[in-house]
Amino acid sequence: MPSDHDQQATQLRQEAARCVACGLCVPHCPTYRKTFNEADSPRGRIFMMVGLLEGRLPSSPELLHHLDLCLGCRACEQACPSKVAYGRLADGMRDWMSPVQPRLRKVLFVSVRSPRLLSGGAGLLRFYQRSGAQKLARRSGLLDRLGLAAIEAQLPAHHHAAPTTGLHLPAGTPHGTVGLFLGCVARIFDAQTLNAALFVLNRLGYAVDIPAHQGCCGALHQHNGDLGTADILRQVNLNAFAGRILSAIVHAASGCAASLAEYQPPLNAPIMDISTFLDQAEGWPSVSIAPLDSAVSVHESCASRNVLHDSQSAYSLLARIPNLVIGALAGNDQCCGAAGSYALTQPKMAGLLLRDKIEAVKTGTVSHGRTRIIVTSNPGCALHMAAGFRAEGMDVEVMHPVTLLAKQMGYFEVPNNAG
Ligand code: SF4
Ligand code: SF4
Secondary structure (H helix, E strand, C coil), X not given: CCCHHHHHHHHHHHHHCCCCCCCCCHHHCHHHHHHCCHHHCHHHHHHXXXXXXXXXXXXXHHHHHHHHCCCCCCXXXXXXXXXXXXXXXXXXXXXXXXXXXXXHHHHHHHHHHCHHHHHHHHHHHHHHHHXXXXXXXXXXXXXXXXXXXXXXXXXXXXXXXCCCCEEECCCCCCCEEEEEECCCHHHHHCHHHHHHHHHHHHHHCEEEEECCCCCCCCHHHHCCCCHHHHHHHXXXXXXXXXXXXXXXXXXXXXXXXXXXXXXXXXXXXXXXXHHHHHHXXXXXXXXXXXXXXXXXXXXXXXXXXXHCCCXXXXXXXXXXXXXXXXXXXXCCCCCCCCCCCXXXXXXXXXHHHHHHHHHHHHCCCCCCCCCCEEEECCHHHHHHHHHHHHHCXXXXXXXXXXXXXXXXXXXXXXXXXXX
């Protein structure tokens, strides 16, 4: 009887066999666009995967480097006439090969598994930034010596506490109740967006239920060859949201959504991007939105474009702000390089892709002129791009569309209620 490992290899070979090597995906692949090396293209990677699965190619460091250089952006899937599920194939291959994860990645993965560790991490980061330790560490060169400078540079300028768990009721009779998914990285690094989402939902008349025991969506593990842990995390979230009567479960991180949307069995309410939910929500006639005489460019995350196929709701939501000029950031068909933990594990390629976004803003190559505000629905992209703009000394704000809308509805940054 074939082992689980052999059965997995058979399934992966079947998926790879759908590829007819037509090459239509190749020019859409961001890594191929940078290196012009077939081994850094989807077609080349599938060829190498099959070689590994059939034992014809050794798992040399060079071959693994070409596979690891894949962003998981899934732009190739959009171009593929044979509907090769490249994302599932790449995740399965990493799991099949059970890579030895570098120590840093392991620490990150263990941390995001536990909500208690996440809260502890958030508190430590706030202390680090407020106590002056951050300035000291940056000046002393210690971060460079520890190899942590690149990660540390991604920290947002200000840390806020995530919304408290439990039921947040609006004034008056609610139109309904929605669940709010906090995420792991988002609740630490982008709590402002979660607070903004809560504010807007309550103002529109929705009760917001935030279960205490929810955790990481599992995307980081799934894309890094640890499907077993991704399954455990899925079960944690299924349990956390079970038994609640919800119109929808909304999230403010498209990277998580791509993973949540693929849960089997699914969560007990439809998973919706906050922008999509708000776009269809009731209650708009009763709120006022201040005009904003500015231009905003929308960065469409790979998860929104290539997995959820829902880039438009951010534009529709922003269109509710009077006077705001809205356009797409040039080069939206290409990943910014954030890609989960990619910016940490493949900093060189991540930097090349980020450079394109920086140039798009610098040269004003957006469809509607120069911009000072970039919005994106994925906190990973926001952190990565904001760090790039800061390093270039550029005066560009990066935020979630719901944060910009909330500000125009009277939301001002929630005080750090967790000290
Ligand atoms: S997922 Fe993205 S980086 Fe990876 S092969 Fe496909 S297009 Fe290229
Ligand atoms: S487009 Fe699809 S079938 Fe063609 S080479 Fe790429 S993965 Fe293979």
